[in-house]
Amino acid sequence: MKNRISMVALGVRDLNKSIEFYRDGLGLPMLESPPGVAFFNLNGTWLGLSNRDSLAKDSGISPEGNGYSGINLAHNVKTKEEVTEVLDQAVKAGAKLIKTAQDADWGGFHGYFEDPDGHLWEIAYNPFAWVGPED
Numbered sequence: 283m284k285n286r287i288s289m290v291a292l293g294v295r296d297l298n299k300s301i302e303f304y305r306d307g308l309g310l311p312m313l314e315s316p317p318g319v320a321f322f323n324l325n326g327t328w329l330g331l332s333n334r335d336s337l338a339k340d341s342g343i344s345p346e347g348n349g350y351s352g353i354n355l356a357h358n359v360k361t362k363e364e365v366t367e368v369l370d371q372a373v374k375a376g377a378k379l380i381k382t383a384q385d386a387d388w389g390g391f392h393g394y395f396e397d398p399d400g401h402l403w404e405i406a407y408n409p410f411a412w413v414g415p416e417d
Contacts (some may be wrong), residue, residue: 289327290355293334293345294399299376300331303398307375308368334399354394354405360412362391368405371394377403 297354301320305312310322310329318336322329328381338345360363366383373379380402385395392406 289321289330289334290324291330292397292399292401293337294331295334296398296404297331297333299341299398303377304329304331308371325346351402354402356403356406358406358408358412360407365391365393365405365407369395372397372403372405376382 286411292300297318298319301312304310304320306324310324313321313323313328315321318333320331324329335345357368359368362383369379369383376393376398380396381392383391383405386392386406389410390406390408392404394402394404396402
């Protein structure tokens with residue numbers, strides 16, 4: 283998969299509401315996108331938003347389902363303070379706080395929020411290794 287970019291695609295119930303959450307609430311830079319989808323630059327990958335039913339139909343899987351999906355999205359930050367800041371920002375934008383910022387079993391510091399469509403995001407500080415682009 284050399285010289286290719288991976289993208290995380292999320293199925294959402296209300297595309298406009300999700301665009302507002304990610305673009306306006308979290309401040310993610312939105313890329314020029316065709317109608318019916320929205321793309322955001324995540325500094326090395328993209329986040330794509332599409333209507334949940336359309337994305338499910340494209341994959342051949344029923345859009346119905348609930349409970350834990352087995353997928354957590356993660357966003358790494360450089361300090362413990364940033365973990366709390368990003369969680370607060372997400373909640374102000376309409377997210378539901380799932381796990382408050384706290385020490386993690388693996389030695390870092392993290393918390394979780396759920397976006398308006400129930401997708402789980404872990405916000406984490408890893409004191410052992412920086413996981414992100416060089417400044």
